[in-house]
Amino acid sequence: MRWGRHELVFAGITDRGRVRAVNEDSYAILPEYPLFVLADGMGGHEAGPLASSLTIESAETYMAYLGKPEEATLPAGLTRDRLQEEPLSGIAHYANTRVYNEAAGRIMGATLLALHFVADGADIMHVGDSRAYLWRGEEFRQLTEDHSYVYELMQAGEISREEMHTHPKRNIITRAIGTHVDVEPSIGHIEVLPGDLLLLCSDGLTSMARDEEIKQIVRLEKNMASLASSLVRLANDIGGRDNITVIVISVQ
Secondary structure (H helix, E strand, C coil): CCCEEEEEEEEEEECCCCCCCCCCEEEEECCCCCEEEEEEEEEEHHHHHHHHHHHHHHHHHHHHHHHCCCCCCCCCCCCHHHHCCCHHHHHHHHHHHHHHHHHHCCEEEEEEEEEEECCCCCEEEECCCCCCEEEEECCEECCCCCHHHHHHHHHHHCCCCCCCCCCCCCCCCCCCCCCCCCCEEEEEECCCCCCCEEEECCHHHCCCCHHHHHHHHHHHCCCCHHHHHHHHHHHHCCCCCCCEEEEEEEEE
């Protein structure tokens, strides 16, 4: 995929894991924008997959209509005012409206993570605890901050990062797409340089593997398809208690 003077080499994979009966994760790679997006659904066998697929579909629909104010008819829930927002903010709010309306009082929602390459770098948006990481040189760092109960405890100094993995309330997220009438996405921007590698993942990876374990695989594996598969295998080898979705992007 071309991005300005650079080439983006990427791979994505989603896996049910070893415990869950269904896969509630969804993802999409949209080269024409270029946009990478993933969602981790909540709500069980039917509601979870529906929430995540609606979230991804909302991102695709939003981007397809962006810049087309002449369209006479917009999809339900998508307004011309919404299309005036910054793209990642608009995606989050549009997805939230669709999932919230579909839930109709049911327990149903999704995390959302999106990476949008723009002229001077990349915009990152997230709601929930799906994460983005950057590998640059020998540095591996988390770009997003989880919207979760245990992450807030860790930031407050009440538990360690290691204790997040075993805390009894580690599955509680504090923001999600579709659980309330409105949502507040976190949006940031990063400079992107040749040689960078970006990792987007659901918590099916990060709830199982420690950052150092993920880092070791990222350091050693240069092929993007193999890297994505290796990270899924890592989570499954540790136990695979949740669905696992991974998108990796190399900037060349």
